[in-house]
Amino acid sequence: MAHVELSSLSKTFGVFQALTDINLQVEKGEFCALLGPSGCGKSTLLRLIAGLEDVTSGSIRIAERDVTDLEPSDRRIAMVFQSYALYPHMTVAENIAFSLEAAGQKKAVRLARAAEVAKTLRLDTLLDRRPAMLSGGQRQRVAIGRALVREPEVFLFDEPLSNLDAMLRVQMRVELSSLHHDLAATMIYVTHDQIEAMTMADRIVVMDQGRIQQIGAPLDLYNQPANKFVATFIGSPSMNLLAATVAEGTDDRISLTIGAAGHFVLRPRHPAASLRDQPVDLGIRPEHARIVDPSSPDAVLPGKVRLVERLGNQTLVHLDTASGPFVLQGPGDLAAKNGDLTGLAFDATRAHIFGADGQAL
Ligand SMILES: Nc1ncnc2c1ncn2[C@@H]1O[C@H](COP(=O)(O)OP(=O)(O)O)[C@@H](O)[C@H]1O
Ligand SMILES: [Mg+2]
Numbered sequence: 039m040a041h042v043e044l045s046s047l048s049k050t051f052g053v054f055q056a057l058t059d060i061n062l063q064v065e066k067g068e069f070c071a072l073l074g075p076s077g078c079g080k081s082t083l084l085r086l087i088a089g090l091e092d093v094t095s096g097s098i099r100i101a102e103r104d105v106t107d108l109e110p111s112d113r114r115i116a117m118v119f120q121s122y123a124l125y126p127h128m129t130v131a132e133n134i135a136f137s138l139e140a141a142g143q144k145k146a147v148r149l150a151r152a153a154e155v156a157k158t159l160r161l162d163t164l165l166d167r168r169p170a171m172l173s174g175g176q177r178q179r180v181a182i183g184r185a186l187v188r189e190p191e192v193f194l195f196d197e198p199l200s201n202l203d204a205m206l207r208v209q210m211r212v213e214l215s216s217l218h219h220d221l222a223a224t225m226i227y228v229t230h231d232q233i234e235a236m237t238m239a240d241r242i243v244v245m246d247q248g249r250i251q252q253i254g255a256p257l258d259l260y261n262q263p264a265n266k267f268v269a270t271f272i273g274s275p276s277m278n279l280l281a282a283t284v285a286e287g288t289d290d291r292i293s294l295t296i297g298a299a300g301h302f303v304l305r306p307r308h309p310a311a312s313l314r315d316q317p318v319d320l321g322i323r324p325e326h327a328r329i330v331d332p333s334s335p336d337a338v339l340p341g342k343v344r345l346v347e348r349l350g351n352q353t354l355v356h357l358d359t360a361s362g363p364f365v366l367q368g369p370g371d372l373a374a375k376n377g378d379l380t381g382l383a384f385d386a387t388r389a390h391i392f393g394a395d396g397q398a399l
Pocket of ligand 1: 082
């Protein structure tokens, strides 16, 4: 049985439906990221798990106990917030031990337990320091230590890195990943940042408008997005979408017309015989397109270069096509300049097709 089980969870605020039919199973020791745009319901879902909000319907089980109607303090969860909220006048040891005092433990027991936790978190040489004398990464570890000392079944994080500058964020991603590895703790981590989710999570739950759009390992979501939302939300720059029409479909071949002159043939994931004449979107990631001579037989579409961004290790080329703007990613030394008239070729094995309902075909 999964360590955390959410069954048919829904949440309404008045007439507003914030979450609809959420089903999710998180395994023991898993790092599970809840990813989606601002307002999609991530924090609400985390707050339901924590017991800070009541569910409207559905149930929550943690470590084989139904906790749906339990108080937050009885759920054996620990929430780590965005602001670490350490007590500035207390030492690292006192900060970590604090919740044990509230739980009525003796001082010697508290400090021994805090020292043990500090060791796991590589804070054992810093026990007498106050938070002001710690780096951002060390403060985060103290905040986690404070949660860890309570031996929770699940750690809940709500965008813990979003206040940090870019450099520290990268550092903290590495910290959190190795912590997760060392502790083998079950973590549910809310973020709107796909890079955080992609780099840290074992599995990502992509949410939009209060619904789960897809659940999967980072690369599975990247390589096989279930719908247009997931396809364009994961990956940066975003997947290009080109409006197309199905000229011909069979079980293993689909031929598309793009605009007035574009033609492209690829293998659909599902039999496509019934799709003839249907409008679809062709999805091409920037790294799965290349610039070719406009007269080359590989050229699917003509394009005109509008902007070239040189990032050193890669080049992003922004093009205008008859079917709209297109972004292509190539090597750092890619030959391209503003105003170039080029052809665009696509890797047919990496292309995606989405039906009129937005679902992958
Ligand atoms: N207490 C509340 N009362 C009314 N609406 C709320 C409340 N909490 C959240 N919402 C609404 O629910 C939606 C999801 O919010 P939230 O879970 O905070 O999103 P996220 O964390 O993904 O940005 C938003 O539209 C938000 O305005
Ligand atoms: Mg939020």
